Amino acid sequence: KQEVTQIPAALSVPEGENLVLNCSFTDSAIYNLQWFRQDPGKGLTSLLLIQSSQREQTSGRLNASLDKSSGRSTLYIAASQPGDSATYLCAAISGSARQLTFGSGTQLTVLP
Amino acid sequence: DADVTQTPRNRITKTGKRIMLECSQTKGHDRMYWYRQDPGLGLRLIYYSFDVKDINKGEISDGYSVSRQAQAKFSLSLESAIPNQTALYFCATSAVALGEQFFGPGTRLTVL
Numbered sequence: 001k002q003e004v005t006q007i008p009a010a011l012s013v014p015e016g017e018n019l020v021l022n023c024s025f026t027d028s029a030i031y032n033l034q035w036f037r038q039d040p041g042k043g044l045t046s047l048l049l050i051q052s053s054q055r056e057q058t059s060g061r062l063n064a065s066l067d068k069s070s071g072r073s074t075l076y077i078a079a080s081q082p083g084d085s086a087t088y089l090c091a092a093i094s095g096s097a098r099q100l101t102f103g104s105g106t107q108l109t110v111l112p
Numbered sequence: 113d114a115d116v117t118q119t120p121r122n123r124i125t126k127t128g129k130r131i132m133l134e135c136s137q138t139k140g141h142d143r144m145y146w147y148r149q150d151p152g153l154g155l156r157l158i159y160y161s162f163d164v165k166d167i168n169k170g171e172i173s174d175g176y177s178v179s180r181q182a183q184a185k186f187s188l189s190l191e192s193a194i195p196n197q198t199a200l201y202f203c204a205t206s207a208v209a210l211g212e213q214f215f216g217p218g219t220r221l222t223v224l
Binding site: 004031032034036041042043044045046049051089091093097098099100102103104105 | 220
């Protein structure tokens with residue numbers, strides 16, 4: 001059974017800092033990996049989708065990497081802003097049912 | 113207008129009551145999903161549907177049922193609600209099995 005872990009559970013950084021969020025998964029036979037953002041009391045917003053054949057994906061200040069062999073993905077946020085404060089979730093699609101398995105998220109706070 | 117909508121957004125009910133949560137989408141996607149989110153546990157899959165005639169149980173289907181009324185509509189029912197079903201419920205869609213998933217705003221359900 002796939003398990004997805006995100007460490008740390010919470011992170012606080014000053015505005016302008018570059019930061020990395022970590023995601024690890026136990027079953028390396030994933031089809032793809034998706035990063036989401038969740039604001040308090042709100043739904044999930046898809047940030048990036050990395051297919052298993054890709055090493056990384058970029059969107060604006062965000063860059064996500066995928067290393068299937070080590071079971072890891074990272075989300076890099078450049079020049080962080082207070083508006084980036086949210087919970088970031090990663091999720092992997094794997095298994096015969098091709099289901100998304102979510103991590104518990106990293107709660108990011110960017111201090112002005 | 114939002115691509116994935118959920119009704120109601122908030123619901124408080126009592127133990128033993130039957131509850132239906134509804135999801136509609138205008139994205140034209142065949143695949144629809146229901147998840148629940150509990151603090152510290154991330155999101156877990158309840159049911160998923162790959163088309164109107166294809167409905168499958170997810171990780172935590174006990175106590176729930178679903179109905180796919182049309183390509184655009186997927187409903188989740190709690191036949192007899194219990195307090196441990198208090199959670200945030202999300203509907204999601206995707207165009208293909210391994211594709212990016214798009215989430216609705218969520219329904220906050222409280223069972224007293």
